[in-house]
Amino acid sequence: MITKSEIEHLAKLSRLYLTDAERETLAKEMDGIVDMAAQLQQLDLDSVELTLDGRRNVLREDEIIPSYSRDEILKNAPVREAGCFSVPKTVE
């Protein structure tokens, strides 16, 4: 059972506000999904190793290549000011 306080905790981690109605439906729905996910407990997975399958990190040279202009990067910002992203005051 996922409790309402667990839902509240997850919402906080997810940066979401939930209404009472949302909390209730989510608790119910997540119960169903978590029950389904719990099927994996039936499998004996102790001997399975999580190695990278022979795959490797892919790196590239650190080179200066053409990039986007400041105006382009800021174009979609909801609020911009003096050529910067604008955010609410974070330090009192």
Next chain:
Amino acid sequence: MELYRMTAEELSALLEKKELSAAELTKAQFERIHAVEPDVQSYITLTEEEALRRAAEIDRRRSEGEQLSKLAGIPIGIKDNLCTKGVRTTCASKMLGNFEPVYSATAVEKLEDAGLVMTGKLNMDEFAMGSSTENSAFQKTKNPRDLTRVPGGSSGGSAAAVAAGECTFALGSDTGGSIRQPAGFCGVVGFKPTYGTVSRYGLVAFASSLDQIGPLARSVKDAALLCDLITGRDPRDTTSVPGDGSNYYGSLNPEMKGKVLGLPKEFFGEGISDEVKSAVLAAAKVYEGLGATVKEVSVPLIDYSLPTYYILSSAEASSNLARYDGVKYGFRAAEFDGLVDMYNRTRSEGFGSEVKRRIMLGTYVLSSGYYDAYYKRAQKVQRLLRQSFDEVFAGCDALITPTSPTTAFKLGEKLSDSMQMYLTDICTVSINIAGLPAMSLPCGRDKEGLPIGLQLIGNRFCDQTIFDVGAAFEAEFGRLDVAL
């Protein structure tokens, strides 16, 4: 025949012989869109003016004797989670309602380079999370085969537009079946390439280790032609595999003698409708008639693929969607009190309920105390599932299964029951977990006339085999005509 019923292959021949101009084709395409779009509602954004301008440019280049690509001048629709420079890209979310990318996805760029004409951006489930396209924040797309039914999802707009003749073909994306399931529901061909063969650069991320871009088309050959344009290594996507791309179309070989096709018994069990089962088994008979060997096989861990999929995809989604903070782009709540309140309000108002559910689930399986029990176990099952597919493919060229347990369901039918909705993906999610190529193509109709999808699954990097096997079936069974 009306232009909107034709395949890209047929249109390309007319364009090359100059019996048809790109401008005429584009104009006819938009006439068709305006005629059926009020019913189907597959487009979020139409780009008519730009399309006509591009078509005129293609005609000019052709008249000057320039050697153009085979698909130059053909109308294409793009799923609205692929970035298109200067054209609104919403992911069907309020969060990106006004987002105008300053760059195009690599796949889109390649289409532009080849001279294709974009008709517009196609509807989808918000952030590609869903199986019916009903999770779009903007509109509900209808299935052109029956307007009271869903087109499937999440690439429902792409599948509906191709089936309704609103574009010649389209790009979609597939994280757990989002190209194949709607292709099956709408009676078109949908192909999900092997993970890594198409660059994901510019595809708005849902679950990065599972997402893959692919074509939806009215024929297997059209799907091959389109796929050939978008494959190839891209330095901007480090998961894209080395190589210059593919030539599936030019290499098509529909000879089935000597091919071994497997029927994995786990895909024919409980929950699969009888009509779907018999249509897929009839398709197996067609293959036997063509000289292929069909045998029953087993992929024992399939029953665990749905929970594995929802754990892995939601975990990645919760992380990928952390970027929507109301600062750099997208929606920001109008009123708030301080930074954290701004994040919370922006995300609560900007995301729809399915997206919130996945973020919450992903946060849950990654949170301390649950990580080992869920996320790590799911990764281990992923490992085992890949191995069991490897074992099956040691003795088979391809697998034949249904694409979905049923044909298209009614609008609203499963919207209030998320588990029922998730179960519609039971036949498709394992393919993404294992990174395999797979295609859905029409193999029949149920008693109500709704298309039934046949899924063909191949081994990693054996995408050519799937096009071959698909083309062989299509040559026997035929294609479904455009609806409406």
